[in-house]
Amino acid sequence: MPIAVVREVSPSIAQCELTHVDRQPIDFDRATAQHDEYVRALESLGYRAIRLPALVGHPDAVFVEDCAVVVDEVAVITRPGAASRMGEVASIADALRPHRNLAFIEAPATLDGGDVLRAGRLVRIGRTARTNDEGIAQLRTILEPFGYDVGPAELTGCLHLKTAVTSVAPGILLVNRAWVDPSQFPGFDFVDVDPSEPFAANALLVGDALVLSSAFPRTRARLEARGIHVTTVDATELAKAEGGVTCCSLLFD
Numbered sequence: 133m134p135i136a137v138v139r140e141v142s143p144s145i146a147q148c149e150l151t152h153v154d155r156q157p158i159d160f161d162r163a164t165a166q167h168d169e170y171v172r173a174l175e176s177l178g179y180r181a182i183r184l185p186a187l188v189g190h191p192d193a194v195f196v197e198d199c200a201v202v203v204d205e206v207a208v209i210t211r212p213g214a215a216s217r218m219g220e221v222a223s224i225a226d227a228l229r230p231h232r233n234l235a236f237i238e239a240p241a242t243l244d245g246g247d248v249l250r251a252g253r254l255v256r257i258g259r260t261a262r263t264n265d266e267g268i269a270q271l272r273t274i275l276e277p278f279g280y281d282v283g284p285a286e287l288t289g290c291l292h293l294k295t296a297v298t299s300v301a302p303g304i305l306l307v308n309r310a311w312v313d314p315s316q317f318p319g320f321d322f323v324d325v326d327p328s329e330p331f332a333a334n335a336l337l338v339g340d341a342l343v344l345s346s347a348f349p350r351t352r353a354r355l356e357a358r359g360i361h362v363t364t365v366d367a368t369e370l371a372k373a374e375g376g377v378t379c380c381s382l383l384f385d
């Protein structure tokens with residue numbers, strides 16, 4: 133059975149890092165309830181959830197995606213670009229060790245998993261405030277021997293590459309062109325987010341299913357018009373922490 137590594141919401145979530153989003157109050161109970169719904173959605177799609185306990189001293193630790201890049205051959209433990217997040221990775225490494233050989237991004241490199249877009253053997257890595265050139269180079273050195281085509285991608289105006297573009301079906305990317313130029317992904321077809329829903333580009337492929345926040349009905353309609361079935365979850369509370377649906381899990385077989 134495929135696995136979803138998730139982590140409970142930290143009681144300190146209100147002290148999260150914010151870059152492109154204004155700070156608003158975050159309701160911890162509501163965030164926890166929505167996170168539970170998200171984990172149940174992954175379970176109903178056939179995944180076994182490994183639920184890690186919250187890290188009280190790490191407000192953003194619910195966003196486990198940033199701490200590792202897991203492919204069939206290896207789990208790469210990252211070195212997150214926000215200093216407040218670097219202490220999240222040790223427990224992620226412990227959770228992944230039974231399932232994969234581990235590799236590590238080392239200083240001075242920084243890399244957030246949210247910057248790593250995978251579509252088949254293609255891996256594109258956002259060059260951002262969180263992910264530096266050394267991080268891109270180290271991930272390329274780790275993954276290329278396994279036959280991955282690894283390279284950088286440019287973006288502006290949002291936190292991570294996967295805030296701007298995600299893989300939603302074989303050969304199809306969901307994109308917000310205001311933040312990322314799709315000509316960087318030759319050979320793909322694109323679904324554009326509805327312009328009123330800029331954050332909708334963050335959708336999560338779970339096996340053959342696609343999970344999207346229910347806050348984005350217009351983009352959902354665009355995906356369904358292309359024949360892509362969408363499962364929605366309420367993810368509005370963690371969106372206030374600048375997190376989307378990809379951020380809250382590490383999925384692997």
Ligand code: CIR
Pocket residue numbers: 148149150151192195197198214217245246247291292295373374375376378379
């Ligand atoms: C942060 O700034 O690190 C968190 N507040 C949000 C991280 C979201 N993660 C993701 O997009 N992969």
